[in-house]
Amino acid sequence: MPWRDAPPRVTAILVCAIVLTGCAATPSPPEPAPTPAPTPALTVELHQLRSDVAPRQAQVRISNASDTAVTVGDVHVEDPRFDGTAQRVIAGRASTIPAGGSADIRVQLPEVECSVPDDGEAEAVIEIVSDSGRTEATASAPDPLGFVAALHARECLLERVTDAAALAFTGFTPSPSGEPAALELTVTPTGKAEATLVGVERTNLLDFDGLSADQDLYRLDLHVTADDADPVVVQLPLTPTRCDPHAVQEDKRGTIFPLRIEVDGEPGEVELFVGEEMRGKILTWVGAWCGFGG
Structure with missing residues (x-):
């Protein structure tokens, strides 16, 4: 039946079908999920x-x-x-x-x-x-x-060192004023790799007895191999680098020691902290050694 000859009721049904078909063919896009954005300010x-x-x-x-x-x-x-x-x-x-x-x-x-x-x-x-x-x-x-x-470079190097040996400060013996104290460094081989502990550097608070001003390293030259098993204990002779009270009161890095090492022939430097408990003992000793401790 031609469109122009369709009865009114049929025409209404056809128009309704066309409208509905058009709505179904073009659905509304879904709302995008909100994404947190940086705050420009x-x-x-x-x-x-x-x-x-x-x-x-x-x-x-x-x-x-x-x-x-x-x-x-x-x-x-x-x-x-x-x-x-x-x-x-x-x-x-x-x-x-x-x-x-x-x-x-x-x-x-x-x-x-x-x-x-x-x-x-x-x-x-x-x-x-x-x-x-x-x-x-x-x-x-x-x-x-x-x-x-x-930090990443140092700690990853230390991880390689600990494949050969565990490093830890394990003891501190204070001393009278004018004499060196003893800081105990224990090197415990793991039997898995090898490394060389070249030496320990002074800090802004602590020096090594007998180390001259033009020397920046207390040498150890301790080589650990995969065949080693027994721990090695090294006594480091400590003296204060300085005796002004605010050096102790404001200390932040005075008990973090840089250690020079070699792993697979590659030189590097790691840092080793004495720990909070031993730090307190060392700072107390520095105050007493210098004559301003309580």
């Missing part, structure tokens, strides 16, 4: 203060370039050079960053991941807290001083 950098080194922590410096205060809650850093996520040290805390201001938020660094190179990049995930709720923003977290790359 916030910029992030990673820093490590001297006081952060011993506890293996760092600072996430968040700067607020907006004209209003911003409150941040959880902060964590993701970086392929670490085996895990760097988490805010004090969980559950919120920090308000004023307009034009900045805040340093301390995070605990996980162990390094040595299967990746030193030149990775970090991202910070920041929880923004407002009256309307909590949202997450992700921002690049550059490291202007390159401490992460240096």
Whole structure:
């Protein structure tokens, strides 16, 4: 039946079918899932203060370039050079960053991941807290001083050293003023590899008795092979580098010793901390040795 001769009822049914068919052929696209976006007013950098080194922590410096205060809650850093996520040290805390201001938020660094190179990049995930709720923003977290790359290199080298021997400061014997104390370094072979402990460098707080000013290394030249099994205990003769009281009061790195080593003929440097308990004993001894201890 030609379109123009169709009875009114049939025409109405055809028009309805055409409209419905058109609606079915062009469905509305689904709504995209919301994706958290970086907050342009916030910029992030990673820093490590001297006081952060011993506890293996760092600072996430968040700067607020907006004209209003911003409150941040959880902060964590993701970086392929670490085996895990760097988490805010004090969980559950919120920090308000004023307009034009900045805040340093301390995070605990996980162990390094040595299967990746030193030149990775970090991202910070920041929880923004407002009256309307909590949202997450992700921002690049550059490291202007390159401490992460240096930390990764040192600790991965130390991991290679510990394939040959475990290194630890295991004892401290204080001394009267004018005489050297004894710091005990124990080298325990693992029987798996070999390495050479070339020597130990002085720190900004502690020197080695008999080491002249033009010498920067207390030499050990201790070679460990895969055939070695017995621990070797080395007594390091310590004297204070300086005796001004604020050197002890403000100490941050005075009990972290750089160790020069060689692994597979490759020279390098690692750092070894005496630990918090022994650090306290050494600082007390320095005060007594220098005559200003309580």
